[in-house]
Amino acid sequence: DAGITQSPRHKVTETGTPVTLRCHQTENHRYMYWYRQDPGHGLRLIHYSYGVKDTDKGEVSDGYSVSRSKTEDFLLTLESATSSQTSVYFCAISARDTRTDTQYFGPGTRLTVL
């Protein structure tokens, strides 16, 4: 499972509140990703990181920010949560610089914004 954990696993919050999701990896991979999964849309990339303090936007980045101060941690923040951000959020790492060359996913965080 590539040692990826996410916290919290479930969260219910109110519209307008800030929310931070955490992704932690134990295998020192350079590339980390945040996706959201919604019915009918597959997985959509929110932000990704290619190193400490190096991040870039994905296709659905509005309303989200990220930070990566350590190799092992990648944080996703919803600055002011809205109901449209109710979703399942997956963190992933890329093993593209290894022989296995694939993505490994964390267990997911189910976020509900009321």
Place this chain on the structure above:
Amino acid sequence: ELKVEQNPLFLSMQEGKNYTIYCNYSTTSDRLYWYRQDPGKSLESLFVLLSNGAVKQEGRLMASLDTKARLSTLHITAAVHDLSATYFCAEGTSGTYKYIFGTGTRLKVLA
């Protein structure tokens, strides 16, 4: 617009039958990935296809890649109930470390 299209989106099939899921992508990428997701679970890597003509097989599943046609297929042979899941393909975009996912194919194998 970079896009990955899968079809069918839903597939209900009888045990013992064969079927193919198609994945069309829009760039010149030569990296294509297949994942499986069980309900309420995370995604699990199935196949990594890294060049034109690549073919990988695992049990009753076989994946192939045709980069000229920008097409990958996931073939299911003699389906069994345990294969019921949602299958995603994803392309690794050339020159970046981004991945673009299809919307998924929800497979249900009926006993």
